[in-house]
Amino acid sequence: MIKAVTHWFYGFWTGIKATSIGMWTTGKHFFRQPVTIEYPEIQVESMLPERYRGILHVDMDICISCRVCEKACPIACIVIDDVRGEKSSVMSKITGKPTPKIKYPTRFDIDIAKCMYCGLCVEPCPTGAIYHTRRFEGTVSNVSELTYRFVSQEDLTLADQMSKELEENERKKAEEKKKKELEKAKSESTNL
Ligand code: SF4
Numbered sequence: 223m224i225k226a227v228t229h230w231f232y233g234f235w236t237g238i239k240a241t242s243i244g245m246w247t248t249g250k251h252f253f254r255q256p257v258t259i260e261y262p263e264i265q266v267e268s269m270l271p272e273r274y275r276g277i278l279h280v281d282m283d284i285c286i287s288c289r290v291c292e293k294a295c296p297i298a299c300i301v302i303d304d305v306r307g308e309k310s311s312v313m314s315k316i317t318g319k320p321t322p323k324i325k326y327p328t329r330f331d332i333d334i335a336k337c338m339y340c341g342l343c344v345e346p347c348p349t350g351a352i353y354h355t356r357r358f359e360g361t362v363s364n365v366s367e368l369t370y371r372f373v374s375q376e377d378l379t380l381a382d383q384m385s386k387e388l389e390e391n392e393r394k395k396a397e398e399k400k401k402k403e404l405e406k407a408k409s410e411s412t413n414l
């Protein structure tokens with residue numbers, strides 16, 4: 223009899239204890255900050271880590287068209303076309319110093335649909351022109367829209383202008399050289 227009563231109380235106590243632990247665990251959630259984010263109502267880009275690798279962007283103002291990024295990409299996402307032009311310089315974000323520029327892009331496309339966000343194109347860029355943004359939303363209805371084209375009409379105008387300047391300067395140099403050669407030949411014939 224005593225054994226049965228003890229067993230009953232033990233069971234009763236165990237039940238109370240288990241229920242209390244469960245209620246305590248559940249109760250704690252009433253006072254916790256929520257851990258879920260109501261995306262897309264809440265802007266999450268600013269919450270991403272500093273080195274987050276989102277969709278690539280290219281600052282064409284400081285791109286020197288060295289094509290290092292194009293060569294570094296293991297799956298050929300980047301396509302660059304350019305023209306040679308008169309020398310100028312851009313301010314590198316990496317070194318903080320002027321970097322010479324002798325080529326001007328006429329095309330700078332990145333196929334974001336193919337890109338695997340490895341960052342291999344970003345690392346070697348000498349001016350910091352290509353970089354990962356925190357953008358991750360790229361939904362489009364046609365996959366061709368995921369080829370991002372960074373060359374603007376202004377970049378094309380600049381490329382054209384610098385290429386003409388280079389042609390003109392090379393033409394002048396060639397004329398000068400020819401003139402000097404003629405003068406030299408003339409003076410040599412006079413001395414004979
Ligand atoms: S590595 Fe940088 S500077 Fe060179 S082409 Fe690419 S984006 Fe432009």
Ligand code: SF4
Pocket residue numbers: 278294295296297298299300332336337338339340341342343344
């Ligand atoms: S992040 Fe990687 S895959 Fe994407 S363009 Fe750069 S090198 Fe290519």
